[in-house]
Amino acid sequence: MIKTQTTTKRDIPKVTPKVTPQEDISHKVAESAQRFYAYQYPRETKAVELNDGELPSRYDTTQVTLLARDPHYIHAYWDIAPDAHDQMRQQVGAEYDRSTYTLRMYDITKKEFNGHNANSSFDVAIQPHQNNWYVNLWGDNVNYCGEIGVKTPQGQFYPIARSNVVHTPRASISERSDMMWMDVKENRQDAFIYTWSRANRISNAIDKAGTQWPVQTKPGRKIYLSEDDIRAYYSSLFPLLSKIRKRRNGNGATANDIKDIGKYSHRELIEDISIPGISKSEYYRRYRLGDSAELVERGGGSEQNFVGASESVHQLPQRKFFFEIWTELIVYGRTEPDAKVYLDQKNIPLRKDGTFTLRYALPDGRIPFNFAAISHDQIDRRTIKTAVERSQTKYGS
Amino acid sequence: MLHAHLPYVRHPEEEYFLEENWFYEAITETYIPLLNMFDRLTKDGVDFRLTMSLTPPLMAMMRDELLQQRYVRHLDKLIELSEKELERTSYDPHYHGLSLMYHERFKQSRDVFVNKYKCDLVKGFAKFQNMGCLEIIASCATHGFLPNMQVNPESIRAQIQIGVDYYKKVLGKQPKGFWLPECGYFPGLDDFLKEAGIRYFFVDSHGIMHSDPAPRYSVYAPLYCPSGVAAFGRDWESSKQVWSSKEGYPGDPDYREYYRDIGFELEFDYIKPYIHPQGIRINTGIKYWRITGDTEYKEAYRPDWAREKAASHAGNFMFNREKQVEHLSYHMDRQPIIVSPYDAELFGHWWFEGPMWIEFLARKMCFDQQTVKMITPSEYLKKYSKNQMAYPSASSWGYKGYSEYWLEGSNDWIYRHLHMAEKRMAELGQKFAQYGEKDPRRSRIKRALNQAVRELVLAESSDWPFIMKTGTMVPYAHKRVKQHISRFTRIYEDLNNKTLDPAWLDEVEWRDNIFWELDCGKYYIKSKGRGNGKPKSKVSRKRKTVKARKQKTSRRSRQPA
Numbered sequence: 017m018i019k020t021q022t023t024t025k026r027d028i029p030k031v032t033p034k035v036t037p038q039e040d041i042s043h044k045v046a047e048s049a050q051r052f053y054a055y056q057y058p059r060e061t062k063a064v065e066l067n068d069g070e071l072p073s074r075y076d077t078t079q080v081t082l083l084a085r086d087p088h089y090i091h092a093y094w095d096i097a098p099d100a101h102d103q104m105r106q107q108v109g110a111e112y113d114r115s116t117y118t119l120r121m122y123d124i125t126k127k128e129f130n131g132h133n134a135n136s137s138f139d140v141a142i143q144p145h146q147n148n149w150y151v152n153l154w155g156d157n158v159n160y161c162g163e164i165g166v167k168t169p170q171g172q173f174y175p176i177a178r179s180n181v182v183h184t185p186r187a188s189i190s191e192r193s194d195m196m197w198m199d200v201k202e203n204r205q206d207a208f209i210y211t212w213s214r215a216n217r218i219s220n221a222i223d224k225a226g227t228q229w230p231v232q233t234k235p236g237r238k239i240y241l242s243e244d245d246i247r248a249y250y251s252s253l254f255p256l257l258s259k260i261r262k263r264r265n266g267n268g269a270t271a272n273d274i275k276d277i278g279k280y281s282h283r284e285l286i287e288d289i290s291i292p293g294i295s296k297s298e299y300y301r302r303y304r305l306g307d308s309a310e311l312v313e314r315g316g317g318s319e320q321n322f323v324g325a326s327e328s329v330h331q332l333p334q335r336k337f338f339f340e341i342w343t344e345l346i347v348y349g350r351t352e353p354d355a356k357v358y359l360d361q362k363n364i365p366l367r368k369d370g371t372f373t374l375r376y377a378l379p380d381g382r383i384p385f386n387f388a389a390i391s392h393d394q395i396d397r398r399t400i401k402t403a404v405e406r407s408q409t410k411y412g413s
Numbered sequence: 414m415l416h417a418h419l420p421y422v423r424h425p426e427e428e429y430f431l432e433e434n435w436f437y438e439a440i441t442e443t444y445i446p447l448l449n450m451f452d453r454l455t456k457d458g459v460d461f462r463l464t465m466s467l468t469p470p471l472m473a474m475m476r477d478e479l480l481q482q483r484y485v486r487h488l489d490k491l492i493e494l495s496e497k498e499l500e501r502t503s504y505d506p507h508y509h510g511l512s513l514m515y516h517e518r519f520k521q522s523r524d525v526f527v528n529k530y531k532c533d534l535v536k537g538f539a540k541f542q543n544m545g546c547l548e549i550i551a552s553c554a555t556h557g558f559l560p561n562m563q564v565n566p567e568s569i570r571a572q573i574q575i576g577v578d579y580y581k582k583v584l585g586k587q588p589k590g591f592w593l594p595e596c597g598y599f600p601g602l603d604d605f606l607k608e609a610g611i612r613y614f615f616v617d618s619h620g621i622m623h624s625d626p627a628p629r630y631s632v633y634a635p636l637y638c639p640s641g642v643a644a645f646g647r648d649w650e651s652s653k654q655v656w657s658s659k660e661g662y663p664g665d666p667d668y669r670e671y672y673r674d675i676g677f678e679l680e681f682d683y684i685k686p687y688i689h690p691q692g693i694r695i696n697t698g699i700k701y702w703r704i705t706g707d708t709e710y711k712e713a714y715r716p717d718w719a720r721e722k723a724a725s726h727a728g729n730f731m732f733n734r735e736k737q738v739e740h741l742s743y744h745m746d747r748q749p750i751i752v753s754p755y756d757a758e759l760f761g762h763w764w765f766e767g768p769m770w771i772e773f774l775a776r777k778m779c780f781d782q783q784t785v786k787m788i789t790p791s792e793y794l795k796k797y798s799k800n801q802m803a804y805p806s807a808s809s810w811g812y813k814g815y816s817e818y819w820l821e822g823s824n825d826w827i828y829r830h831l832h833m834a835e836k837r838m839a840e841l842g843q844k845f846a847q848y849g850e851k852d853p854r855r856s857r858i859k860r861a862l863n864q865a866v867r868e869l870v871l872a873e874s875s876d877w878p879f880i881m882k883t884g885t886m887v888p889y890a891h892k893r894v895k896q897h898i899s900r901f902t903r904i905y906e907d908l909n910n911k912t913l914d915p916a917w918l919d920e921v922e923w924r925d926n927i928f929w930e931l932d933c934g935k936y937y938i939k940s941k942g943r944g945n946g947k948p949k950s951k952v953s954r955k956r957k958t959v960k961a962r963k964q965k966t967s968r969r970s971r972q973p974a
Contacts, residue, residue, distance in 0.1 A: 066920055068896045075833050081564055083828065084807070086815030093829050148825060180564050185599070185623070185807035185815060192626035198637040198802040200612075200794075205641040207802055246639045250625075250804070338709050344501075344680060375683065377505045 074147070080119070080164040080179040087156030087187035092119060092179070093148035094164050100176055104166050111168040117142040118167040121151055124181065125158045126251075131178075139167065156187035196241065196249075207241040345404055347385065348373040354392040359385065380408050414464040414615070416592055417444070417757035418556055420876035421470035421927050425479055431689055432889055434696075436474055437487045440534065441698060443761035444475075445522045446768040448530070448537045451547065454775055461546055461775035462787040465538065465757065466592035468552040469579045470874075472535050473927050476583070481532040485523070491698060492519045494687045498675070498699065501683075507713040508701050514716060515699050539584050548789040550590030551580040551611075555927070558819050558875035560597045560807060561828060565835040567842075568873065570605055571936040575870065577609045579928060589791045590614065594875050596647070596754075597816070599807040603638035613643040613790050615754055620808035621646030629801050633741055633749035635794065637802045644805045645790055650737060651753040654730060662730075663764035666704045667722045669714050671763055673702040700765075723766040727773035728781075735784045750793050751785075754810075823887075824878035830898045831873060837905050838869050842937035845908070849938040859934060860922070861913055865904040866933035867925055872897035897925070 080094035096117070105112045118141055122134035140149060142164075153160070160182055165175035198207045351357060353370035366372050376383070382405040389398045419439055424430040454461055474480050495516040502508040530537045541547040553559065554575035562568050573591075580588045591611040593602070598616045606614060613635065621632045621644065628636055632646030655661050676688050676697040688695050702711035703719070734751060741749040760767025778787055794800075811818040820828070841862060851859040872894055880890040900921055907913045922929075 066900075066917070066924070068899045071830055071895055071898055075829075081829070081832060083561055083564070083820060084816070085820045086813060086817055089817075091820055091825055091828075093825070095829070147829075182563075183599075183807075186625070187623070189623055190625040190627045190806075194626045195629060196626070196802045197799055198639075198641065199799040200637060200641050200643070201798060205637075207639070243639075246802075250639075342678070375501055377502050377508065379505045379507075383504045 078164075078177050080162050080177050082160060082162050082179045082182045084182040084184045085150070087184050088153050090121075090151045090153065090160055090162075090182060090184065091148065092121075092151055092162055094119070094142075094177070095147065096164070096176065104174065104176060107174055108166055108168060111170070111172075112166070115166045115168045117144070118165060118173065119149065119151075120163045120165065120167075120173060120175070122161045122163070123158055124161050127159075129161050129181065134161075139173075141167075153184065156184055159183050194249075196246075207246060208238045209241060210238060343378040343406060345376045345378045345383075346373060347376075349387070351389045352391060356390050356392075358388045358390070378404065378406050380406050414466075414752060414754040415447075415757040415760070416466045416468075416552075416754055417471055418466070418468040418552070418594075419471050419474065419758075420874055421473060421555060421871060423474060423477060423480060423926075424924070426924060429690055431693070431695065432886065433480070433483065434487075436480065437484050438696065438698060439758055439762055440475075440484060440526070441488070441491075441519070441522050442765070443758055443768070444534055445525055446761050447757070447771075448534065448541075449525065450768050450772045451541045454772065455541070455544060455546065457776075459776050459779045460787075461779060462548070462789045462792070463546065463771075463775075464548045464550060464590065464789050466550045466552050466590075467535065467538060468556050468592070468594075469554055469576050470556065470927065472579070472583050475534045485527060485532070488519060488523045488526070490687055492516070492523065494697060495519055495699065497683075511701050511714060511716070512699070535583060542584070548590065548791065549580075549584060549588070550592055551577050551588035552592040553594050554579070555870045555874040556594040556876060557870065557873035558594055558597050558809075558816070558878070559602060560599045560809065560816050561819060562831075562835070562873065563599060564832050565839065566605075567839050567937065568835040568869070569602070570608070571866070572870065572873065573605050573609050574936055575928065575931065575933065577611070579931060582930065595819075596620070596808065596810040597875075598644070598805060598809070600638075600804045603640045603642040603644070606642050607640040611642055613645060613794060615752065616644050616646055616805050617808045617810040617814060618647050618649050619814055620644065620805040623806035623808070624803040625806065626803050628803060630745055630747075630749070633745065633751065634747065634797070635750070635790070635800050636805060637800050638804060639802060643790070643794055643800065645750070645752045646805075647754055647810065648751045651730070651734065651751055652755070654733065655753070655755060655759070662726045662770065663759070663767070664704065665722055665726070666706045667715070667718045668704055669700055669719065669765040670702045670704045670711055671700070671765075673700055673711055675699045675701065719766050720769060723769040724773045727770050727777055730770075730774060731777050731782065731785070735782060738785050747797055750788065750790075752790075818882050819875055819878040821882060823884075824881040827872075827878060827894050830894075834869055834872065834898055834901050834905075838865060838901075838937050841865060841905060841908060842934075842939065846938055849935060853932070853934075857913060857915065857918070858908065861904050861908055861918060862934040862938065863932065864918065864922055864925070865901055865908075866937060867927055868897045868901040868904065868921075870933075871925060871927060872901065900925070 074095050076097050077095055078097045078100040080092060083091045083093075085091050108115060118139045120137055120139050122129060122137045124134050127133055127135065140151060142149070151160075151162075162179040163173075163175040164177050164179075165173055167173045194209070196207060196209050198205055348371065349357070350369075350371040351366070353366060353368060355366070355370070357364040357366060357372060359374070364372050364374065382403055384403040385401070387400045390396070419436055422430070422432045422436065424433065451463075495512060498512040499509070499516055502512050526532060526534070538547065538549060542549050553572040555572070557568075557572045559569050559572065562572070577588060577591075587610055589612045591606055591609075591614045593614050593616070596615055596617045598614075598620055603614075618632050621628050621636060624636055628634075632648055635643040635645045637643050653661070655663070658664060674696045676684060676699075677694050681692075684694070684697075685692065687697055701714055703714040705712045737751065738749060760771060764770075775787065778785060808814055809816060809818075845858060845862060848856060848859045848862060853859040853863055877890040877894050881887055904913075904918075904921075
């Protein structure tokens with residue numbers, strides 16, 4: 017029996033563990049929920065059959081959608097409405113019967129796509145019965161857009177629908193290592209970067225372990241970054257923090273700078289924190305901490321089986337041949353219904369007809385049983401003594 | 414950091430439903446032991462900190478009357494079974510002690526559940542949050558995997574907002590942290606979190622390591638996304654010690670074996686009343702064997718040995734963390750933070766001695782050393798409000814680190830239906846915009862809209878594709894997705910054709926009543942249209958000026974279109 021305490025006006029009836037599916041609990045709703053509380057009306061006894069049908073195999077639209085699965089795979093699914101076939105037939109004309117439906121993938125990294133200005137593209141031929149595909153890419157951290165259409169044997173492509181733009185994740189550590197900071201307080205957040213003058217950029221310091229590390233001395237002044245700067249940093253225009261700094265200091269970006277952007281977009285930069293004589297990997301080993309870096313470089317950080325639920329904790333039982341037995345002992349008996357039965361001083365409850373059944377796990381060894389039965393008026397008394405033995409179990413093959 | 418989540422499984426239409434057992438097992442073996450552990454620690458004055466995420470479906474199930482009653486019924490049956498076991502094993506010395514142990518546990522669980530927390534476990538967790546030693550963070554409405562929903566930003570916003578609002582309603586305060594389902598992150602998601610008022614969230618290690626630009630302190634300090642929300646990265650070393658199936662603690666031979674349960678072993682007629690009514694054998698929770706090693710032959714469980722092992726593993730874990738922190742602080746000019754998130758179900762359900770291990774760890778960390786201290790992320794942010802700014806990379810903590818687990822051969826077919834349903838919901842939101850403020854008790858159309866949102870979020874749950882991939886209860890997952898999508902489609906068609914059937918709507922409302930207290934429709938019905946539904950981050954407003962200045966189209970290459 018549960019008595020649940022609530023702070024409501026009415027007393028609720030005592031609720032038993034047996035489930036009564038429909039009880040009126042409208043009085044339990046807090047004030048704020050009263051507005052939207054629409055359920056648990058007292059229900060009529062007639063149950064409504066919910067015929068949840070199957071899902072449609074297609075929707076009557078023509079579309080293609082891309083989903084980024086991991087750095088090198090995009091999942092594409094599409095739907096071509098029946099009237100789109102007719103439309104295409106008209107558009108393509110005579111060649112339609114020898115044309116194939118194709119999915120054309122456009123690489124549009126760092127571009128606004130208008131149909132013609134992709135960096136590159138490739139085609140995937142589609143079978144008529146197919147409606148999805150896993151597209152394999154050879155680069156990570158790229159943007160893709162897809163178009164589904166008809167391609168004639170001559171190579172002419174007539175698109176029907178265009179997909180959304182997806183961005184695949186990075187698969188490696190970023191080449192940029194500029195250090196931008198942010199200070200978030202209750203009601204404002206400031207982003208800024210530090211500047212150092214060339215003179216006091218590096219100095220050797222001795223740390224607690226006694227080794228000499230090149231360590232940055234105290235930084236110079238702060239330059240606060242505006243949202244424009246942050247956006248510019250993440251756009252194709254100004255990938256270098258130094259350009260932003262120059263711009264803020266008053267030296268505008270020259271035409272040459274803009275031309276040079278293309279050169280800088282994928283090169284390695286260890287700009288402000290460059291230390292002569294140390295290679296990039298060495299720098300990472302010393303300053304980018306933790307074993308995670310190496311692990312991530314090797315295999316994406318998830319070489320271990322990071323399955324969300326803990327099924328990686330226990331190995332699933334191997335499917336080897338198994339054979340086990342257990343033995344149980346059932347002792348049953350009968351007497352007059354109102355008598356009392358004792359097994360080693362413990363009272364055994366009888367059923368209404370005076371019978372009883374006892375079940376025990378039977379391990380190796382000898383188990384004695386000493387029963388005694390006494391009649392209701394305490395005059396008659398019987399005892400039965402026995403013992404059960406299971407000899408030592410041997411396992412073999 | 415413990416992530417507690419269960420899919421919303423509540424079937425009032427049937428007296429006994431097998432999948433509801435997941436919930437009952439989790440309460441008996443994980444949540445009640447955790448609460449008892451918090452109780453003991455606070456009584457003894459141990460200064461510990463733990464972060465927990467209670468997802469909205471789990472909170473909704475814990476507060477639901479029907480499931481509470483059914484749980485007590487389940488527990489009563491277990492107590493009965495353990496009494497019978499006590500008798501059955503009276504001559505068997507190895508197992509009698511164990512059945513006594515289970516008997517006591519079940520009785521104590523019932524007492525704690527019914528009398529101490531009055532059947533509402535959420536209040537128990539809230540009590541410890543108010544004491545300051547536990548921080549509860551919010552999560553998405555039904556644990557939907559957000560990177561796969563990028564095509565429809567409206568639905569991402571709805572998942573996050575519903576999760577945050579439900580948290581506010583149940584626990585009464587604004588959540589500071591957020592648990593992204595499966596740590597699924599993509600750049601731009603933080604803008605949605607910022608809208609909801611979140612201060613920090615968690616990503617997997619390679620989310621931080623592959624950030625743009627590269628992180629100075631790798632995963633041992635948080636990164637600020639340009640929107641101002643902090644991202645904490647998982648530490649691989651400490652996770653491996655617990656998660657790894659080969660070298661982790663839970664695989665130790667002295668611990669209890671999960672896959673040997675009396676529900677499968679005992680004779681059929683005896684165990685029949687305690688397994689599924691149709692005679693399917695299931696786990697009961699009473700297990701007598703220990704792992705013993707990589708062998709078929711298992712030995713009897715010895716609780717005292719297991720307890721000693723848990724204590725020594727806790728000590729080992731703490732020692733490793735001490736060494737790790739000492740090594741790190743040579744290279745860092747601030748105190749490093751080590752983030753170890755785990756599924757809460759691991760502790761207690763899969764790994765029986767898990768809560769014991771946490772308790773030992775908390776006590777040892779408090780009293781036996783001075784190097785490492787337990788801390789919550791918001792305390793760390795208060796201490797170090799200045800952190801590096803970078804965009805973490807798109808990642809998840811699933812197998813292979815990205816979205817593959819939820820998007821592969823067994824489950825990719827659901828996405829065309831989900832995306833279509835999401836688009837249709839946005840359509841409905843615009844079409845019925847004038848119902849935004851209506852009271853659902855007076856307006857059947859508003860009720861239908863609310864219910865449509867409920868069906869949609871139930872279908873979006875990441876548990877269904879997860880189950881389809883792992884292959885455990887696949888027909889059930891199929892059934893759930895189909896049910897919710899087809900019910901949604903029917904509401905959509907009915908609303909467009911004005912053919913709502915009130916009896917059918919009543920029945921669906923009664924069955925799928927997650928978030929019945931919330932006005933779900935308002936997350937999609939916007940009185941002022943916002944266009945494409947992307948978040949209004951400050952950055953996008955300035956787009957025009959830059960464009961005008963540069964006369965070149967510049968795109969933030971990371972923003973999803």
